[in-house]
Amino acid sequence: MHDADATREEGRQICVELGGVMVVPQEKELQHLLNICSCSRSSFWIGCNDIETEGTWVCLDGEGTIDVQDKRWIDNQPNNNYGNQDCAVSHTSGWHDEECETTRKLICQRSV
Template identity: 65%
Template sequence: MHDAYVTWEEGKQICVELGGVMVVPQSEEELQHLDNIFSGQLFWIGCTDIVVEGTWVCFGEDTIDEQDERWAAGEPDSNGNEDCALRATSGWYDNGCDVYTNLICQRPA
């Protein structure tokens, strides 16, 4: 967990410098644990469609479908320039990469 608000790109770089990547929650249990850490605040997810609009790629995974159950209802909506994913208690959202929010890095075991 990083202690300052950062943009998605800044977060990506910080996690690399720490020897990891931005978190990509895999299970409901993991999501709940992370939500508890941040008390329902937003945090970046290591997923983006910045290379090809509508093709979401996550660190440690191949592409993910826009119907993936981790997305909040109606997301990703690509409303404007929203190429980076963040987590809210209701699910994942696509958002502008220049937004400042919390960061969680994960490292291989």
């Protein structure tokens, strides 16, 4: 987990510099770990976005893109409420969309 808050792009770059990618919680165990990390009511950037095509959420996990329409979104999310919410955030209650220029915590993952 990175201590300082960062925009989504800053977070992506930090993870790359550390030899990884922004976390993509595909497995239940990893999502559970994110929920534990979020207990302080912090939200974390996850490596999912709909920047390319509004409404088509994909995740970059170092292997390619993954359709996430059926993942752990909070009710009524993603909603693009402010018209520019293209990046995904994980919170204790699930995922929601957020403006990419907002600053959040981040967790990077890499292969072992």
